[in-house]
Amino acid sequence: MVKVTGSTGKAINVHMLGVGEVMRRMRLAKKEIESGADLGVVKACAFIEEEVKESIIGNRAERKSVDTGEFANSIEFTKTGKAKGVVAPKKKSYPNSNQTTLDIALLMEKGTSKIAPRRHFGNTEKRNKAKVKQIIQKEIEGGLI
């Protein structure tokens, strides 16, 4: 309740109704948005993981990078925090070689003086930027309705 002086000089009492309810609903909405974003990022990362794998095995515009299949199989999504995730190759060593899947990922992505870059990660990101936003947005909106 707030006391305000009226134009005639008398005090007027102003009652604000429903403040507590609005605060409660806003806190609830914040929780819904946060959990929606978290779920959205998980779904988006799973989608990107599949897209990178498809790119590596030759089902997208880039030239395929398959020899033993180890590189494509090593791509995985790791949740790194609330609404945060990373899609990257898991470090695995190749038998009879001192190279790892991380070395191969760098050489395939950026290319070398002998191999043209294949940009499995970079091109996947560019192709799916809008789709990723859409997936996360859908989860946030779903939680609020």
Added chain:
Amino acid sequence: MTVTEINSSTVTTDLIILIRDKLLGNITDPISRASNEKFVMTSYPKNAVTYPIITVTDTGSTQEGKLGMGSQGTIMRLGVEIRVWARNVKERDTIFDEVYDYLRTNQLEGDDLTAANLHDFTMNSVVNVPEKDIQSKVGEFTWLYLCI
């Protein structure tokens, strides 16, 4: 072909040629070359070359938005990869530093790249790719361009 500014109908080709020419004119080539050899190229070399070299290639573009409901103008984010290929790490880093310094100091009104309609210079990533005989550094840059 000399490109002095980026045009809406020829964005990609203009961008690559413009950056190549600017680097050619502003980055010091550490060796003297035969007239048929180039220091800055617009694609990865397919034949034998004399290192060090710089390659300027397109990494793709994205449309950030439109310039209003009744407009056909768009806001484009143009991606360019500038890669320094050198004989050793020191040479690679020295040339790359010179490239970055040139790009960084050309962002304001009246500067080369801003006058060519390239704005909001951003360096997204820099990665080293070591090979047995060649050391390369891959920088990915973007600029904002109003396509009107």
